[in-house]
Structure formats: structure tokens, C-alpha cells
Amino acid sequence: MKTRKSAAQPKQCRKASVGIPRSLLYYHYFPLWKSFFEELGLEVVLSSPTNKKILENGTKKAVDDTCLPVKLCFGHVMELADKVDYLFVPRLVSVEEDAFTCPKLIGLPDMIRASLDKLPPLLDTCFDLKSGITPYRSFQELGRKLNRGSRTIRRAFQKAEQRQDDFRKTMERGLTPPEAMEMLDGKSEEPRTKNGELRIALIGHAYNLYDDYINMNLMEKLRQLGSSVITAEMLPSSIIEKEASRWRKEIFWTFGRRMVGAAFHFFNGGEVDGVISCIAFECGPDSLLGVLIEDEAKKHKEIPYMSLILDEHSGETGIVTRVEAFLDMIRRKKK
Amino acid sequence: MKGCLGIDVGSVTTKMVVINEENEVIAHNYLRTGGNPVKVVQDGLKDINGKLDRTIAMEAVGTTGSGRYLAATLVGADIVKNEITAHAVAASYFIPQVQTVFEIGGQDSKIIIIREAVVVDFAMNTVCAAGTGSFLDHQAARLNLPIEEFGEYALRARSPVRIAGRCTVFAETDMVHKQQTGHSREDIISGLCQALVRNYLNNVAKGKELLSPFVFQGGVAANRGIKAAFESELEQEVIVPPHYVLMGAIGVAILAREETALRGGKTRFKSFEVAEADYRTSSFQCTDCPNSCEIVQLSLNDEPLARWGSRCRKWEV
Numbered sequence: 001m002k003t004r005k006s007a008a009q010p011k012q013c014r015k016a017s018v019g020i021p022r023s024l025l026y027y028h029y030f031p032l033w034k035s036f037f038e039e040l041g042l043e044v045v046l047s048s049p050t051n052k053k054i055l056e057n058g059t060k061k062a063v064d065d066t067c068l069p070v071k072l073c074f075g076h077v078m079e080l081a082d083k084v085d086y087l088f089v090p091r092l093v094s095v096e097e098d099a100f101t102c103p104k105l106i107g108l109p110d111m112i113r114a115s116l117d118k119l120p121p122l123l124d125t126c127f128d129l130k131s132g133i134t135p136y137r138s139f140q141e142l143g144r145k146l147n148r149g150s151r152t153i154r155r156a157f158q159k160a161e162q163r164q165d166d167f168r169k170t171m172e173r174g175l176t177p178p179e180a181m182e183m184l185d186g187k188s189e190e191p192r193t194k195n196g197e198l199r200i201a202l203i204g205h206a207y208n209l210y211d212d213y214i215n216m217n218l219m220e221k222l223r224q225l226g227s228s229v230i231t232a233e234m235l236p237s238s239i240i241e242k243e244a245s246r247w248r249k250e251i252f253w254t255f256g257r258r259m260v261g262a263a264f265h266f267f268n269g270g271e272v273d274g275v276i277s278c279i280a281f282e283c284g285p286d287s288l289l290g291v292l293i294e295d296e297a298k299k300h301k302e303i304p305y306m307s308l309i310l311d312e313h314s315g316e317t318g319i320v321t322r323v324e325a326f327l328d329m330i331r332r333k334k335k
Numbered sequence: 336m337k338g339c340l341g342i343d344v345g346s347v348t349t350k351m352v353v354i355n356e357e358n359e360v361i362a363h364n365y366l367r368t369g370g371n372p373v374k375v376v377q378d379g380l381k382d383i384n385g386k387l388d389r390t391i392a393m394e395a396v397g398t399t400g401s402g403r404y405l406a407a408t409l410v411g412a413d414i415v416k417n418e419i420t421a422h423a424v425a426a427s428y429f430i431p432q433v434q435t436v437f438e439i440g441g442q443d444s445k446i447i448i449i450r451e452a453v454v455v456d457f458a459m460n461t462v463c464a465a466g467t468g469s470f471l472d473h474q475a476a477r478l479n480l481p482i483e484e485f486g487e488y489a490l491r492a493r494s495p496v497r498i499a500g501r502c503t504v505f506a507e508t509d510m511v512h513k514q515q516t517g518h519s520r521e522d523i524i525s526g527l528c529q530a531l532v533r534n535y536l537n538n539v540a541k542g543k544e545l546l547s548p549f550v551f552q553g554g555v556a557a558n559r560g561i562k563a564a565f566e567s568e569l570e571q572e573v574i575v576p577p578h579y580v581l582m583g584a585i586g587v588a589i590l591a592r593e594e595t596a597l598r599g600g601k602t603r604f605k606s607f608e609v610a611e612a613d614y615r616t617s618s619f620q621c622t623d624c625p626n627s628c629e630i631v632q633l634s635l636n637d638e639p640l641a642r643w644g645s646r647c648r649k650w651e652v
Binding site: 048051052053054192213217294298301304305306317318320322324325326328329332333 | 401417418419420453454455456458459541562624625626627646
């Protein structure tokens with residue numbers, strides 16, 4: 001094992017640093033994680049926004065069969081590897097009592113260990129609510145790995161939860177996760193109001209929708225073409241849960257359930273002019289859930305629906321043409 | 336008299352039309368893009384200009400196709416439109432009742448679902464280009480046949496062979512195998528047409544509500560074997576409009592007229608002299624960040640007119 005179970009105190013007096021890849025569940029939990037580590041006195045280092053080099057590194061090192069978002073995570077980890085004292089790649093098995101995240105997320109720390117060399121110690125704490133392990137317990141374990149006392153850890157956890165709560169509330173005001181993070185950090189003052197002439201709902205995993213590199217600036221493009229964009233992250237989870245439960249079976253993938261719930265909401269009185277789903281080519285759960293969303297779309301012909309597939313070979317032209325045609329279609333229909 | 340110019344710069348071919356006030360085609364051409372969209376647009380303009388009556392003034396210009404932005408900068412277009420919208424506009428102009436449009440071009444294929452003259456759904460081929468014109472071109476060359484005769488061969492088939500059309504690589508393997516076991520070229524070609532149509536209907540048209548009238552346009556509509564295969568698969572008539580290959584260009588010409596009228600009637604068209612000007616494209620790789628964007632520049636007399644390709648847009652003129 002390359003990871004040291006109980007890591008020694010950092011060298012000299014410099015703050016120890018922990019690297020967080022700007023990928024996968026970063027878009028859901030970064031404020032929580034960042035706040036926790038900072039409260040424990042660590043410096044948080046975030047990888048750069050996805051760029052060509054990160055993509056190339058990731059596709060080179062990750063196993064071929066995995067999905068694009070996981071490959072990207074590899075690229076982000078590689079960028080951080082020699083810059084930080086620890087790398088935070090948690091094993092997120094379950095964040096809800098009745099659901100799992102995704103098989104690839106569950107195996108992520110193992111995949112990274114198996115494929116990448118010369119990594120700093122990996123903080124791969126297991127989060128598994130379904131098995132009764134509360135987040136508090138997981139964070140206690142994480143804090144102990146960093147040799148912090150349980151009271152310090154508890155205080156840090158409480159602050160972090162508060163931060164995460166603020167983050168969620170900020171998004172519900174209509175901000176994307178990256179915008180909400182900027183706001184919380186005081187980097188942007190007021191949420192930019194985006195009242196486009198059209199209202200388009202985007203469905204998809206957060207790591208596809210908010211990674212501008214991999215989706216070819218999809219969100220920005222929609223806004224430039226005169227539409228405001230609404231996503232699942234901007235909806236209160238009560239709406240999503242209510243809508244998702246309309247499906248006759250329990251959907252046991254947390255993020256898939258959110259996507260389906262959000263899609264059902266948008267098609268049923270969600271006040272949108274169109275729905276676009278954005279899925280990664282190799283995503284197993286999406287290929288199943290995509291069908292549910294498509295079926296729902298067919299019941300609501302008055303709301304145009306389109307799905308975009310992302311992979312590492314996607315050309316920008318294909319996306320631009322489809323988005324332009326989609327918005328044209330909606331506009332000409334409204335006339 | 337007034338005319339509207341429509342330019343469709345596709346990946347394989349470039350089409351130009353001039354339509355009059357009644358939307359009749361009064362001049363057109365059809366050229367191979369040949370990897371040089373700037374030159375082909377200039378050549379096309381020269382050719383169109385030669386075919387036009389001196390009394391015709393251009394009232395509007397529109398561009399479409401994958402090279403639409405480049406062409407628009409070059410000629411000074413009033414509107415730049417994606418191919419879906421352009422094709423749909425032309426199809427519902429010529430066949431007002433149309434409900435389904437099949438469009439198969441050189442590098443992509445699309446389906447457009449229209450209800451009451453409005454596009455309600457569409458799809459384009461994703462990930463792979465199986466079943467587009469380029470593949471047919473390639474197979475025609477391999478069988479040593481001019482592409483123009485391909486369709487006729489298909490129609491002469493007695494018992495078409497079944498070819499796996501899911502992927503062009505496998506389709507080719509399958510064709511070679513059938514050829515080596517002694518099947519006639521006619522039967523193989525017909526089988527290929529059927530495979531292509533099956534693939535199209537199962538992928539691009541998957542889950543779409545296919546209602547007649549069906550209109551088949553784009554370069555591949557020239558292939559009567561494909562048309563026949565569509566008809567036998569759908570058990571319905573498929574209409575190939577007279578200007579099937581020019582539909583994108585006609586559609587964008589019509590849209591250009593609408594757009595120009597909306598803006599008060601003044602066109603941005605530079606003039607046919609564009610054809611003689613010293614336009615050049617060049618490209619370089621930006622090294623300012625790890626994205627290493629490939630920037631393409633269009634310049635006129637060594638003055639940069641436009642640049643494309645930077646993610647951060649810092650290179651835009």
C-alpha cells in the first residue's frame with residue numbers, strides 16, 4: 001500500500017497541503033471538503049479547470065473501459081500529484097441511506113492507485129451511509145488520519161456542514177455550482193441575473209454540465225444565444241425527490257435519481273421551453289436512465305427535447321450546430 | 336430583378352444557388368470543397384457571377400454548412416444558419432405538407448421531423464459516420480465504379496445480399512467477403528444500400544415518429560438505390576425533390592431574404608469581386624495555456640479578418 005495509514009506531521013512549519021481534483025463530485029461537495037480541511041489547518045490546492053493536457057494525461061493513464069469523467073479525474077490527480085502533501089480522493093459509496101453513487105466512483109481510489117505512480121498519500125476515506133456510516137463518522141476518520149483530535153474534527157465538521165448548506169441555498173437561487181462557489185468566496189458580488197428570452201433546462205451529471213472544457217462551453221453558448229439555463233442543482237431536493245418517486249421503482253443511483261427527478265419536473269410544469277440532456281458516451285447508468293428521460297419526453301411533445309453525447313473526440317462544430325438548430329426550432333415554433 | 340444567394344459549404348462539397356423573388360433557382364453550382372473552403376467559395380462566386388444576368392442585384396446572402404462561419408466572413412453574409420434549419424425551410428417550401436426529412440450528406444446524416452411547417456424534432460448521426468456519402472464514395476472507388484452509377488447498379492440487383500451496416504469497417508469486411516464468394520456487384524451494392532438505410536433508420540431515426548410525406552435530400556439522394564431501399568423499408572413513397580442537393584443553400588437563401596427584410600432591406604454582401612481578392616487562411620498553435628488551441632486565421636491582403644478556434648476567445652479579431 002502506497003498510502004500511509006497514519007500520516008506523519010508535515011515537514012517544517014509550513015501548512016500541510018491537500019490536493020482536490022476539480023472533477024467528479026467536486027461540483028457537489030467542494031465547499032464542504034474545502035471548509036473541513038481548512039478548519040483543520042490544511043491548505044487546499046485545487047487542480048486547474050480541465051484543459052487539453054489534463055484530458056490527454058487522463059486518457060493516457062486511465063483504463064480504457066472507464067468513462068470520460070473518470071479519465072478526466074486521473075488527469076486532475078496527475079496535475080496535483082507533485083504539488084501537494086496529500087491527495088483527497090474519497091471513496092463515496094453512498095451519500096443517501098437508500099442509494100449508491102456509481103460503481104466507478106466507489107472504485108475510484110483503487111483505480112487511481114493501480115494506474116498512477118509517485119502519488120502523495122491518498123486520503124481515501126470511505127463514505128457509506130447505506131451501511132450506516134454517518135458522514136460525521138467518516139470525517140472523524142479522515143481527521144484522525146491527519147492526526148487531529150476529535151473535538152477539533154467535530155468543530156471543523158460543523159463549520160463545513162454549514163458551508164455546504166450555504167452553498168446549496170445559493171444554488172437554489174439560480175446559480176450553477178461554480179458560480180455559487182465564487183459567490184461564497186466573495187469573488188463575485190451579486191449573482192448575475194440571467195433572464196434570457198428562452199428558458200432551457202440542462203440535464204446531466206454535474207461534472208459534465210459544469211466542466212466547460214468537456215462540454216465545449218455549452219452553458220455559455222446557450223446563454224449567448226439568448227436563453228437562461230436551469231439545472232437540477234438549482235432545484236430544491238424536495239422537488240427532485242417527489243418527482244423521481246413517480247417512477248415505479250426506486251432508482252438506486254443518487255445522481256441518476258436526481259437527473260430523472262429533475263427531468264420529470266421540467267417536463268411536468270417546470271416552465272421551460274426545452275430540455276437538453278448531456279451524457280457521457282461511456283456512462284453505464286446514463287445509458288439506462290436516458291431511456292426513462294426519453295420516454296418522459298415523448299409524453300410531452302410540446303416541450304422539445306434533445307440529447308447531446310460527450311466524448312473525448314467531440315468536435316465543437318457538432319455541438320454548436322445542434323444547439324443552434326434546437327434553439328431555432330423552439331423560436332420558430334413560438335412564432 | 337433581385338436575387339438571393341445561398342451558400343452551403345459542406346465537408347465534401349460546396350453548393351451555391353441564386354434564387355429569384357419567386358424562390359426559383361436561376362443559377363447554381365456544385366463543387367468539391369477539396370479541403371480548401373476559401374478557394375471553393377471564391378471559385379463558386381466567380382462561376383455564379385458568370386451565369387447571372389447583369390440586371391440581377393443581390394438583395395441578401397446566407398451561408399450554411401460546416402464551413403458557414405468562414406464563408407460568411409468571406410462574402411459578408413446577412414445570415415449564418417445551421418444546416419438543420421436551412422434544410423427544413425427548403426423542404427417545407429417545396430413540399431409544404433412534408434412531415435419527415437431524411438438528409439444524407441458527405442460526412443453526416445440528419446433526420447428532421449416537421450409538423451405544420453415547423454421543425455418539432457431532429458437528430459444528427461452521433462459518434463460515427465457510418466452511412467454517409469463518404470462511405471459510398473469509398474466503396475464505389477473500391478469497386479471501380481463511378482459513384483454516379485452506383486444507384487443504377489443497385490436497382491438491377493436480383494437478390495440483394497445482407498451486409499452488416501452497423502459500422503463501415505465491418506460493412507466493408509462483409510462486402511469483401513461476399514464479393515469473394517461470388518455474389519454479383521449488383522447484389523452487393525443493393526445490399527449495401529439496404530444496410531445503410533437500415534443503419535440510418537435504427538440510429539439517426541431511432542425513436543422518431545416517421546410520418547409521410549417523406550422527403551429525401553442531400554447529395555446521397557442522387558443514389559436511386561438508397562431511395563429504393565428507403566421505400567422498401569418504410570413501405571411508403573419517398574420524394575426526392577428536383578434540387579435535392581441544393582436544399583441547404585436554397586433554404587439559407589430564403590432565410591437570408593427574411594432576415595434582410597427584417598433589418599430594413601440592406602444586404603451586407605460585399606460583391607462578387609470577393610472572388611478575386613487575396614484571401615488567405617493560416618493557422619498556428621497558441622502556447623499561452625495547456626489547451627494549446629489551434630487558431631485559424633482568415634486574412635485579406637495580409638490583414639487579419641477573422642480568427643477561430645480559441646477557447647478563451649482572446650484571438651478573436
